Amino acid sequence: MTGVPPGPCGDHPVDTRSRALPLRHVLTLPTMGSAVRIARETTEQVLAEWGINGRHPSVGPALLILSELVTNSVRHAAGLSPTVTVMYAAGADTFAFAVHDRHPYRPPLLSAGTAAGATGLGTVMELTLGLGGSAVVRGDADGKGKSIWITLPL
Template identity: 70%
Template sequence: MSTELQTLPHRHVITLPTEPSAVRTARETAEQALLEWGIGLRHPTVDPALLILAELVTNSVRHAAVLSPTVTVIYAAGPDCLALAVHDRHPYQPPLYGTVTDTGTRTGGLATVMELTLALGGTAVVRGDADGGGKSIWITLPL
C-alpha cells in the first residue's frame, strides 16, 4: 500500500440523503465503481470492504442525520490500494482504535469496521473538518 491517496488513479464521489436507503446506494455504487476500475467483485478484499462501507454509512444515518442532512462517500483505488471515506457534518469523532482494544465494552458497527480493516492489513483514520463541524472516516485497504 505504498500509493498516496492523492495519486490514486480512480476516484468517485457520491452525496446522498442521510437516510436508510443511502446504505444500499453507497454499496451498489461501490460495486459499480470497482467493476469499472477492473477490480472483480470476487477479489478477497471486496466483500469486507463493502461491509465496512455499509457499517460506516449506517453509522452516519443512525447518529449524524440530526445534524447532517447528507452523507458523502468517496471511493478511490489504485493498483495496490482501495480507499473508502464516509463524511458527515456531525462533529463527534469516534475513537476508532479504542473499539478494538477495549475489554469488550464497545461492540457494534465500528468495532466490526476496525476488526475487518486491521485483519486485512489496512488503516483507518478520522479526519475532522477544518471548522470542527463534521468529519470523514477514511479506510485504506491493500489490494
C-alpha cells in the first residue's frame, strides 16, 4: 500500500482523492449486527449536517452500499476485527466513504454482470458505477486489514 497516507484514525488508509474533500467524519463501532443500523443512521445525520439533501439521487444508493459493506464486515470479519470503522468525506460535488475492518481478505470488486453480479458486492458495484462513482479496496500497510472506498458524485 505504498503512497497511501494513514487515515484519520492513524492506522486506516485514506484514499488520496478524499484528502481534497474538506468535510470529514469517522465512526467506529463494535463489529456486531447493530453496527449496520447505527452506521446508516449516522450517515443520514452526517449528510444532513453537511447540507447534503437526503433526496439527492446518490443518497439512497449510498445508504444501501454502506449497509452492504458494513454487513459484510459484520458477517465475515468480526472474528478478527472487533471494530468496524466508517470514514466519511465530502466536498461540493463528491461524497466518499470507506468501511474498514481488520480482516486481511481483500475481496475483488467485480463489475455488475459478472458471475458475482448477484452478490452483495455485485450490487455495490452496480449501484456505484451506475451513479458514475468509483470503488477501490485498499489494504492496510501491515496486510491485516482493508478499507473499501466508495466515491460518488453529488
